Amino acid sequence: MKVAVIGTGYVGLTTAVSLAVKGHEVLGIDVDAAKIEQLSNGRSPIYEPGLDQVLLETLGQGKIRFSTNLVEAKEAQVVFVCVGTPETEDGEADLRYLHAALQDIATLHNHSPKERTLVIKSTVPVGTGDQAAVSLRHCKELQVVSNPEFLREGCALEDALNPSRIIVGADSEEAIAVMQTLYSGLSAPWVITTRANAELIKYASNAFLAARISFMNELARLSAVLGTDVTVVSHGMGLDSRIGSQFLRAGVGFGGSCFPKDTIALLKLANQHGVTLSLLEKVREVNASQPVWFFNQLVSKIPDLAGKRIAVLGLAFKPDTDDIREAPALRILAELQAAGAVVTAYDPIAAKAVEALFPDVEYVTTPEAAFAGAHAAVLVTEWQACVKLDWKLIKEQMEQPLLFDGRNAWPHDELKKAGFEYLGVGKS
Ligand SMILES: NC(=O)c1ccc[n+]([C@@H]2O[C@H](COP(=O)([O-])OP(=O)(O)OC[C@H]3O[C@@H](n4cnc5c(N)ncnc54)[C@H](O)[C@@H]3O)[C@@H](O)[C@H]2O)c1
Incomplete structure (x- = not known):
């Protein structure tokens, strides 16, 4: 499948590389131009065992590339959101990066509409995925899925390729089918549920x-x-x-x-x-x-x-x-x-x-x-x-x-x- 991953930090980069290993055609997007340049040259901006080598391999095979421009993702069938959700001064999850990414996806989708699945992998408060679905309802043919990530830094790549479980919060059969195609070949138990349950599973864990x-x-x-x-x-x-x-x-x-x-x-x-x-x-x-x-x-x-x-x-x-x-x-x-x-x-x-x-x-x-x-x-x-x-x-x-x-x-x-x-x- 053609996949775009927005945010190439610990989670986004690992997700992008592991999907490329599985044979998908992946575009990694980040607002940080220096990071994108480094990644395009085959160097990982983060230290994660094994990541450098797999990055080089997948780049060499043409399975992955990087850009600061989401317009390049117009062919993407699946767009992952992996931006940071740090803590605000009050301790709440700061969703400003997520909202910026959702805005970018809406713009992309309006210019290049097609059947597309938006997958929120960032850890977000319960209700965020449902709110995103409401705010993006004008984007016809766009499905919103919650798919929290459980990888551990230090063995992130291994965890992404061998996840303990796959949690998918979705409200349509089509979106679930897309996720099943995307993750086919991964042997992990699946929990298919509502977006809100998926979001709470992550925080509760x-x-x-x-x-x-x-x-x-x-x-x-x-x-x-x-x-x-x-x-x-x-x-x-x-x-x-x-x-x-x-x-x-x-x-x-x-x-x-x-x-x-x-x-x-x-x-x-x-x-x-x-x-x-x-x-x-x-x-x-x-x-x-x-x-x-x-x-x-x-x-x-x-x-x-x-x-x-x-x-x-x-x-x-x-x-x-x-x-x-x-x-x-x-x-x-x-x-x-x-x-x-x-x-x-x-x-x-x-x-x-x-x-x-x-x-x-x-x-x-x-x-x-x-x-x-x-x-x-x-x-x-x-x-x-x-x-x-x-x-x-x-x-x-x-x-x-x-x-x-x-x-x-x-x-x-x-x-x-x-x-x-x-x-x-x-x-x-
Ligand atoms: N790090 C972990 O071990 C881990 C594990 C599971 C879940 N998570 C969750 O995954 C999310 C990402 O975490 P992380 O540690 O990878 O964060 P990170 O800070 O390492 O990476 C976030 C990346 O997003 C980029 N970004 C921000 N706004 C953007 C935008 N609008 N468009 C494109 N790129 C943008 C940043 O430049 C950065 O490279 C968080 O919600 C976190 O809670 C993290």
Whole structure:
């Protein structure tokens, strides 16, 4: 099929490339001309494992191309909307990019009318798809579908090619048939439902995953006091098939471009309808205080951080991505700097983006270099490069062998034997 994808960020680019892999003819559209130029030259503006190579392959096969001009999409049978829906100052989903894209599609459709399906993949509040259908009803032969995305940054391409489920909110047999043709060959369970249900499935999924993380983070605080080990507790819990092991790890809190904004957007949506989601309010409260709780563990060992060298390992909001939106590391760096610590940081990919926000931090190009002369080291993002380390060498390099493992990812038994003082999250 001929497909256009509006917005070539994490979701749009991955969607575009994976559809091209499946044999569709894809045009990626973005308002960011520099991004489009880079993409046209076969370079991905984002770091996502495997994406560069598949981008080059599909470009070479002529299956994908990029432009800033939606008019080039006049032959498209399907137009995806993958623009950002960030948080407004009030915490609601900011739909201005979505509305601009819908306006562009209306203009395109009026100039080049044909049977066309508009697929909203951006995460949008319940009712947005129905409102779009109403506002575009003058565009004859245009169907509006809600098809939320569930890919995880760090394995986005793999997720797009092997989705856990395909959620389609549509109100016509024709639109459903188009989606079935588009995604034929993907073996995933389908849920065909209303647009509103599809939109709520997305928010509810993210809110639920966020709740699991906050539950474990709060349990970790209890575990730290009791002298129990929350990693063993979560392992034991996760073996229960009713619970499962995913998103059950205590840490420094969730971040990224989705959970923080989607949980607040869901709360706002509920409030607008006179409903209080008190559990979700607590989920956010726990998450906001988790980096501070973790930082206070450090302060309990080093009460005066002024002038102390602290190594920070990992800055992206999670491993295998360059995304630093709402990354817990940003909060920890701010706390360290406010306390007067001298910070040396390492991240294999995201250091440059963080440097723009924290120019006073010293950024090093190897994890080992971050430890040199440090009074303590903090693991914030568990990149393999930050976990698999030469601990003998590191012990010799550190001023004081004090480790704070914000992801419970360092080999704590081995480290204790090697003479390090080790503190994890919820393990003594
Ligand atoms: N990032 C994720 O892991 C993820 C996962 C699932 C769902 N989502 C949702 O998908 C949506 C996109 O997220 P993202 O992380 O890919 O965002 P992003 O910020 O990485 O990308 C958005 C892109 O849209 C472009 N854009 C904005 N307005 C445009 C317009 N009018 N025309 C053309 N291009 C335009 C921007 O230049 C940018 O390149 C959001 O609603 C997000 O909540 C994200």
